[in-house]
Amino acid sequence: MRANINIEFTDEDLIKHARNLGRKLILDFIHAGIVHLKDPTLAATAVQAFSAALQSAIGKPSPIPGPVPMSVAEPVARPKLDKCMRLDEVAFADEAWVCCKCNTTNGVHRSVCRGCDHERCDVVVPPPPTGSA
Numbered sequence: 001m002r003a004n005i006n007i008e009f010t011d012e013d014l015i016k017h018a019r020n021l022g023r024k025l026i027l028d029f030i031h032a033g034i035v036h037l038k039d040p041t042l043a044a045t046a047v048q049a050f051s052a053a054l055q056s057a058i059g060k061p062s063p064i065p066g067p068v069p070m071s072v073a074e075p076v077a078r079p080k081l082d083k084c085m086r087l088d089e090v091a092f093a094d095e096a097w098v099c100c101k102c103n104t105t106n107g108v109h110r111s112v113c114r115g116c117d118h119e120r121c122d123v124v125v126p127p128p129p130t131g132s133a
Helices: 011-035 040-057
Strands: 085-087 096-098 105-107
Touching: none
Parallel strands: none
Antiparallel strands: 085 096, 096 105
């Protein structure tokens, strides 16, 4: 069996596709670079340089001549726990539990901490049975 398929693209379609592909490749490259930035001052400099380059490319002058101030969020210090603590499900996070040894947050399905291999020591209540008996 043989089949012929003819597909025609206009010059505008090809140019639009090439621009979209170029944008995607550039954004993927930038995202990969930003993910690996650990130093906050280096990250702030990179963000400022990218912002200035983007604004000059679209014809607008950069509103900020100097470095961009960037705040770095400090990790939240959790109090020392006597035993592992259950965390209820909320709108933006699933149900979980916090290890009393290393304060690592673990999924509810884990019986051992993923950070220190400590066995969960809080009271685990199984869900109620579903259906009729």
